[in-house]
Amino acid sequence: MISIVETTPYDDQKPGTSGLRKKVPVFQQKNYVENFIQSIFDSVAGYRGETLVIGGDGRYFNREAIQIAIKMASANGFGRVIVGRGGILSTPAASHLIRKNEAFGGIVLSASHNPGGPNEDFGIKYNVGNGGPAPEKVTEAIYARSREIDRYAIADVPDIDLDTVGSFSAGDMTVEVVDPVADYAELMESLFDFDAIRAMFASGFRMVFDAMHAVTGPYAVEILERRLGAAQGTARNADPLPDFGGHHPDPNLVHARDLFDLMMSYDAPDFGAASDGDGDRNLVIGRGMFVTPSDSLAMLAANAHLAPGYSDGLKGIARSMPTSAAADRVAEKLGIGIYETPTGWKFFGNLLDAGLATICGEESAGTGSDHVREKDGLWAVLLWLNILAVRKESVAEIVRGHWKTYGRNYYSRHDYEGVETDAANRLMDALRTALPNLPGRTVAGLTVEAADDFAYHDPVDGSVSEKQGVRVLFTGGSRVVFRLSGTGTSGATLRVYIERYEPDADRHDIETQEALADLIAAADEIAGIKKHTGRSAPSVIT
Incomplete structure (x- = not known):
């Protein structure tokens, strides 16, 4: 039996670079998972009778979300679901299963490298038939649908035994629980x-x-x-x-x-x-x-x-x-x-x-x-x-x-985590406003040669992605890049990337932060990091 459940939309289901990521209690809200999964199904076409791969990284709430996804896939007309035993599938293994089985797509339940637990992070990502993350046109359609969704379909069937390899039925749909490692x-x-x-x-x-x-x-x-x-x-x-x-x-x-x-x-x-x-x-x-x-x-x-x-x-x-x-x-x-x-x-x-x-x-x-x-x-x-x-x-x-x-590329990333979102946006807006006046300016002894807001023109499909990060290039080939990360679940993470090319082998053993010291100082002066964020040092240096 299939139930059509009335629902109301949430306004915060916009997927980031790696799907929708929120704290577990957010996903535990009434119909929150169901709304997003139905929005995925409503935003793609041609899946009736097709195969869907489902798996996750085993984090808290993984099993519950998988059961919901299986029942909704059945109600929406998928013919087969492949799921890893225990609900486990690494993200690359899920991609491989999608490709090997010529599946329509896959749902990956993960927040990647973010912490897990009852009050930590969870995520849902949709992968398309080539095994890769959904492109922007699909994630934008999912978000648009999530803001107007008024119902979802779910099959009234028992939970699947995720711990036993084998074939099971969920309504008219077959569920195959597979060894997550073998393929x-x-x-x-x-x-x-x-x-x-x-x-x-x-x-x-x-x-x-x-x-x-x-x-x-x-x-x-x-x-x-x-x-x-x-x-x-x-x-x-x-x-x-x-x-x-x-x-x-x-x-x-x-x-x-x-x-x-x-x-x-x-x-x-x-x-x-x-x-x-x-x-x-x-x-x-x-x-x-x-x-x-x-x-x-x-x-x-x-x-x-x-x-x-x-x-x-x-x-x-x-x-x-x-x-x-x-x-x-x-x-x-x-x-x-x-x-x-x-x-x-x-x-x-x-x-x-x-x-x-x-x-x-x-x-x-x-x-x-x-x-x-x-x-x-x-x-x-x-x-x-x-x-x-x-x-x-x-x-x-x-x-x-x-x-x-x-030659050696001295390189480091400075992360300012949990920055107040408005402050982070003000910093980036101010940087973009300053771009025309940066070339020719000397900062911390370095001369700015060029500066831009990176835009990508896809050589395959011609699509354009703008505002992908502010680049400041200095004379001699060094550079600093500023961007906000889309992988966190609270506040904003400002990432600052610092790079210097050194062709001289006699200078390849300098400590990295020392080799980049003038660029680090220049980055703070150009962006006003301390002024905008109140931070005197990054949270993480890699």
Whole structure:
């Protein structure tokens, strides 16, 4: 039986760069989840009888939301739902299942790297048939529908047993509960030289992978320990927990500090890595050597041909605008295209589908390739392992060799979290107003060469995305970028990206913040960060 339930709209269901994210109590409001899911279904067409993939990162409220989504998919006419056992699917694994099963789309229940728990964060994201996040025209339609929705459809059927692999019925719809790891692990085996990596582990290579009590734990145990032969316990914090063990599942140097300290210690293993809440981000640290996400993108692109899945070379490289230009120099040397997009993985989808790019990356610890349409944390870790196994060098040796060949991009991101939203908007408005007067101005001893508000013209579909971040470029190639993040759930996060290119190998060992000191001072003076936000220092430096 199908019920048509009358409802009233909420005015705060506008998806951000990675779907709708709010605190759990917001999602627990009457009809809040139902309204948004129905708005998704009402905004797309042609799904009757088709397949929908549903999964999440295991955070608090995951199971309840999955049951609602299954019942609504049944009532709205989907023919089949594929869901991960226990409600678990990493975001890249969900993308792969959508593509492998030629599904109509997917619903990913996650707030990525944000904290989980009864009063923490939850999220719902819709992915389209190519496996990637819904493009802006779809998310805009969803938001428009959510503001006028007056009813939703839901099937009056029992909850599905999410903990048992098998086939079940939800009204006229089939629900397949699948092993969340198996298909993804098979895909990884097709891309990487597992024999070479296995031999490296057998020779005594030591690694630590911190799953942060998030979704990649089961994936890391199966792939690293069982299939590749890494020592038992290589995957730490491997049990997904609804509150991520009370920790913040963001693989950066603040929230993965224990891993960083271990890798900088006397008895550090050869390789350290971590992933985030939903498995799409990565942290890479060698013994005594942290690899920035921007550098990691460039180094993976420069060495990707060493992995079987990329032995024919790359078609192109894409990076988000705030990501450092390190990858640009690799693309130039390889003679392939380089594409600069706004922040948000959905912008890479067109490039990947059109065959213009093979590897993509963002400075926010996201890297991936055309194997799926999401960034993929464990994929990046496995490509690093493949490179290490073939080159038989340490992470530090590979990094220093890369800098010697291409030069070093000193790079840092300063986050001012939880800034009062109006204050953050005033700061950005003032910056945009000042843009015409910045070129030629000297700030902190640096001369502004150019300044703009980044706009992206998609080379595939011709769409234009404006106001994607304010860029200030200085004479000599240094730059500062300012933008507001769309991944938080309270207040605003001001992100300031600072970059200096240094071609001189004799100057590649300066401490990063020291190397960027004048640019940091210039950023505060140009934007009036302290004046607008009241903050004298960032919340997080990465």
